[in-house]
Amino acid sequence: MSSKNVKQISEWFIYPHHASEESKKPFYLTPNDLALLSVHYIQRGLLFTKPPEAILDQKNFTNSLLEGLKQSLSIALVHFYPLAGRLVTKKSEDPALYLVYVDCNNSPGAKFMYATLDMSISDILSPTDVPLVVQSFFDHDRAVNHDGHFMSLVTIQVTELVDGIFIGLSMNHCLGDGTSFWHFFNIWSEIFQAQAQGGHSNFVATISRPPVLKRWFPDGHGPIISLPFKHSDEFIGRFEAPPLRERMFHFSAESLAKLKAKANAESDTTKISSFQALSALLWRSITRARCQPPDQGTSCRLAANSRARLDPPLSGDYFGNSIYPISSKMVPAGELLEHGLGWAAWKLHEAVVNHNDKVIREHTNAWLESPVVYQVSVFEPSSVTIGSSPRFNMYGTEFGMGKAVALRSGYAHKFSGKVSSYEGRKEGSIDMEVCLLPDAMSALECDKEFMEFVSVSHY
Incomplete structure (x- = not known):
């Protein structure tokens, strides 16, 4: 089992279906966000059993699933537009300024990957310990949030197993915590389901829980929070865990x-x-x-x-x-x-x-x-x-x-x-x-x- 590896097949970058006026402005980070620049992305994913139709027509099922996921992701990103951006830093010495924010206007978009693995659901769930191969179900391996200057702020990796589908989501922690992570995951799934049930593929305009994107700053502070650094080397650390x-x-x-x-x-x-x-x-x-x-x-x-x-x-x-x-x-x-x-x-x-x-x-x-x-x-x-x-x-x-x-x-x-x-x-x-x-x-x-x-x- 250890000799089998995840094989990446395809990669796309997904833009929001359309750009709102708000998405053209800088998305500023709060103290709670900025404090996380040197910790890892959030990586969580779900393992599904392939439905019966996948057995009957494997290729068509996979292609249909990927297209549906990409289309619904594009619409979800209209609502969660910061996830399609990139981090940007503005620096100056006089006045002293080290400002990190999200640019949602000049970005390749969110990353979407399709990969395969010649293993079964049982191979993943039966061992006592979680197999190391599971770490390959996610993008941004060992990346810290500051890497969002040149890496996507969110990546979805769809890994196809022999009898299952794993959808792994990796999200920059500076953009949100676990509550925000699952909010986005839930709404993306909601849009996908609406499309599958006959909703117009391009115009799912209403969602059950629109995200509140207005930033929270303590009274008298924000939206610009300048960090007391001259270079990222002063605050970025790379952590390598011991064998666990x-x-x-x-x-x-x-x-x-x-x-x-x-x-x-x-x-x-x-x-x-x-x-x-x-x-x-x-x-x-x-x-x-x-x-x-x-x-x-x-x-x-x-x-x-x-x-x-x-x-x-x-x-x-x-x-x-x-x-x-x-x-x-x-x-x-x-x-x-x-x-x-x-x-x-x-x-x-x-x-x-x-x-x-x-x-x-x-x-x-x-x-x-x-x-x-x-x-x-x-x-x-x-x-x-x-x-x-x-x-x-x-x-x-x-x-x-x-x-x-x-x-x-x-x-x-x-x-x-x-x-x-x-x-x-x-x-x-x-x-x-x-x-x-x-x-x-x-x-x-x-x-x-x-x-x-x-x-x-x-x-």
């Missing part, structure tokens, strides 16, 4: 209910959510699997959506970055493991509750006083970082092929202790993608407390 094992762990709705009940009972409360309990389980189990010294500090970070926490709140359809890495307090590993699940879950609950408008604005204002560009390499190696969210509508993205059989991700943002949370295929379930050093992963697989709650996946 990557596994998907499935948690059924029933298992999550038991986990939540256990955490709340131990803390004598009813306020701990299923996700907080699950995050606490992973934090404790990974810390134990690493065999960390009892006095070594550890924390658990969660990527929190700030849209509804601002006052006034941002629209849920705000297109951009509105996330904040909330964190539990650093505690000694020994103390974390001496206490039970409920104790750890309550620490996370407190961190979530305390993430409010005041904290968000204080963090943003501090960044404006001393701008910093985040680096993937600075994550604390003794801690756990949980990204993405099971709240995203992942399996509602169908492209006429029915519900996907699985979700997978690329190389981006993976380091020891990185966990990504996904909506499970079965309603109410959650999948957790865990990346660990090999020895730690082996220990996690033997951890009784952890494996007690892991469910059998039927993918």
Whole structure:
């Protein structure tokens, strides 16, 4: 299986079907966007089973699918026009200026690729660990967002397997967070479905959730935010992960209910959510699997959506970055493991509750006083970082092929202790993608407390 590689067949650049007046203006980046210039693109994709018509006429099915995807993408880009642009930097010394923004007017457009792989769905989903070949289902391998000056800001790669289709989307993280990523993916699928059901292929003008492209800046700031640099070498870092094992762990709705009940009972409360309990389980189990010294500090970070926490709140359809890495307090590993699940879950609950408008604005204002560009390499190696969210509508993205059989991700943002949370295929379930050093992963697989709650996946 390791000898089989993804073979790229074709490549296109897709323009918006038509250019709006707004798309001809610079699209400015906010502090939350600019801080991500040195981290990776977001890479997520869905694996579909080929429908029966693909068996009857393989060539016609593939050609029809690709044409439908390209046409609907062109229309989706009218609504999400920044994704068809490129990053541009304007610099001057007097006055001092280092301005990065999106030029939507002078760009080759979004990238669309078609590739093949002589493997089956079973070859991808059956192994215990996620096969490395999955990383080849995405463009922008190891690229950082600043590379959007000369690379597409979004690429769709359609990889055809023997019995399946993988649609991988790679999006520049400076343009949006996970909420924005899945918003675009969902709407693109919605337009595709409307076309397939008889909608005019060129004029699907109405969509269910138009993106809110008006930028959010703190009072008195924006739209031009100048960075305190003279050259990108001052803030761009290239991160290479050590050899990791990557596994998907499935948690059924029933298992999550038991986990939540256990955490709340131990803390004598009813306020701990299923996700907080699950995050606490992973934090404790990974810390134990690493065999960390009892006095070594550890924390658990969660990527929190700030849209509804601002006052006034941002629209849920705000297109951009509105996330904040909330964190539990650093505690000694020994103390974390001496206490039970409920104790750890309550620490996370407190961190979530305390993430409010005041904290968000204080963090943003501090960044404006001393701008910093985040680096993937600075994550604390003794801690756990949980990204993405099971709240995203992942399996509602169908492209006429029915519900996907699985979700997978690329190389981006993976380091020891990185966990990504996904909506499970079965309603109410959650999948957790865990990346660990090999020895730690082996220990996690033997951890009784952890494996007690892991469910059998039927993918």
